[in-house]
Amino acid sequence: MLFKGIIASILSYLILTGCTTREAYEKPIEEYMKNNLNDASSYEPIEFKVFNSLYEMIQNIPDTYSSFIDFQNSLSRSIKSADEIFSIIDPKDSNMFNILKNNFILLRKFSNNTEICNYANLDDLLSNAYNSSNRLMTAKLEKRILERIVRVQGNLKRAMSEYKNLKNSLKRISPSKSMLCKAINNRQLIFHKYRAKNQFGALILSSRVFYLDNINYSVYKSLEAK
DSSP: OHHHHHHHHHHHHHHHHHTTOOOTTHHHHHHHHHHHSSOGGGOEEEEEEEOSSHHHHHHTSHHHHHHHHHHHHHHHHHHHHHHHHHHHOOGGGGGGGHHHHHHHHHHHTTTTOOOGGGOTTHHHHHHHHHHHHHHHTTSOOOHHHHHHHHHHHHHHHHHHHHHHHHHHHHTTTOSOHHHHHHHHHTTOEEEEEEEEEOTTSOEEEEEEEEEEOTTTOOEEEEEEOO
């Protein structure tokens, strides 16, 4: 009987306390929502979720995710067009292509890699690959190879532009990618789904991404999410 009484007490405690346990970040987010909604009285929090990776956050911001996909596609096209060159070069010319080939060996590691926090020195790698291809344009090479080098350069230019767009998109929530990566480790990036009335009085389901201060969990930035 005593054992059953202890179990009953534990269950009662869990029911009373477990269901009401709140994460520290929930209150500041709810306060932010109530201060910024069209109708605070209609606000109903549905879900809070800590992002485990920067890519997970990016997937929830439509235009930023679009920039990420555009960059990955451009990088893949660059690698594919470079591979075409390496498959047809004359063995006697292979040495002059070594630097370019090494550049693309490094770039290949970023292709289809979603862990953006590991994108170290990517700007330099893209620039080095472009400069290497540019130097080859002065060499006496077959027309078909020169044409492919031009194609590689065009794809690299697009990749550099798309990567810049991605970084600019991320700056809407933080000045630097490194700060966002640190925020992931500190559990400062939060997804929040909620219901509330819009300016027309319609009750709609929406979501936002929050970047919180790591000391007092105040809201540093917030963006609409999908």
